[in-house]
Amino acid sequence: KAGVTQTPRYLIKTRGQQVTLSCSPISGHRSVSWYQQTPGQGLQFLFEYFSETQRNKGNFPGRFSGRQFSNSRSEMNVSTLELGDSALYLCASSVDRVQETQYFGPGTRLLVL
Amino acid sequence: AQSVTQPDIHITVSEGASLELRCNYSYGATPYLFWYVQSPGQGLQLLLKYFSGDTLVQGIKGFEAEFKRSQSSFNLRKPSVHWSDAAEYFCAVGSNDYKLSFGAGTTVTVRA
Numbered sequence: 001k002a003g004v005t006q007t008p009r010y011l012i013k014t015r016g017q018q019v020t021l022s023c024s025p026i027s028g029h030r031s032v033s034w035y036q037q038t039p040g041q042g043l044q045f046l047f048e049y050f051s052e053t054q055r056n057k058g059n060f061p062g063r064f065s066g067r068q069f070s071n072s073r074s075e076m077n078v079s080t081l082e083l084g085d086s087a088l089y090l091c092a093s094s095v096d097r098v099q100e101t102q103y104f105g106p107g108t109r110l111l112v113l
Numbered sequence: 114a115q116s117v118t119q120p121d122i123h124i125t126v127s128e129g130a131s132l133e134l135r136c137n138y139s140y141g142a143t144p145y146l147f148w149y150v151q152s153p154g155q156g157l158q159l160l161l162k163y164f165s166g167d168t169l170v171q172g173i174k175g176f177e178a179e180f181k182r183s184q185s186s187f188n189l190r191k192p193s194v195h196w197s198d199a200a201e202y203f204c205a206v207g208s209n210d211y212k213l214s215f216g217a218g219t220t221v222t223v224r225a
Binding site for chain 1: 147216
């Protein structure tokens, strides 16, 4: 079974631009979560989607948004990029319940100049 | 709110020696606990998890962890470390609101 895939793997943007990252979960997984990883803040939860509904959101500004499609694929968008948005963005998928293991993709590394 | 503390930022261990990584959590209900490993430039790979039952959990790559409710700990151990175990290790607690809270991570260096 294929793992979680994320595209693109690397991205360079400039301040003020916007970016969209994509995540395809493991087949049969309906829950998709997003995390931001930075050297200073570590791994922080962004949001979680299930059946196209956001069930939980982390403590990030409104510039960070996401959505999930009917095929469980998910996208996250960051508008008006800031230097501090440079990070590794990780997507994880699971079947559904809280007890289910989250399986992570390789991440998208975003550099904001 | 849940939280995880990994007291050791960096650990250096000789190849063949034993390894123990510490993890303390704070969570009001029954915790769902995980250990993940991350190699440079990679995503997170699950080593093992604890939901309930036997407090000693076996994982992949020869790792095990022990859940101690009285100490709010979930320490990771490996009896004999291989050079390929050099990586960053994250302890995480899962909550009923569908998110994982991670510790800051412990970087493991393996010397020959």
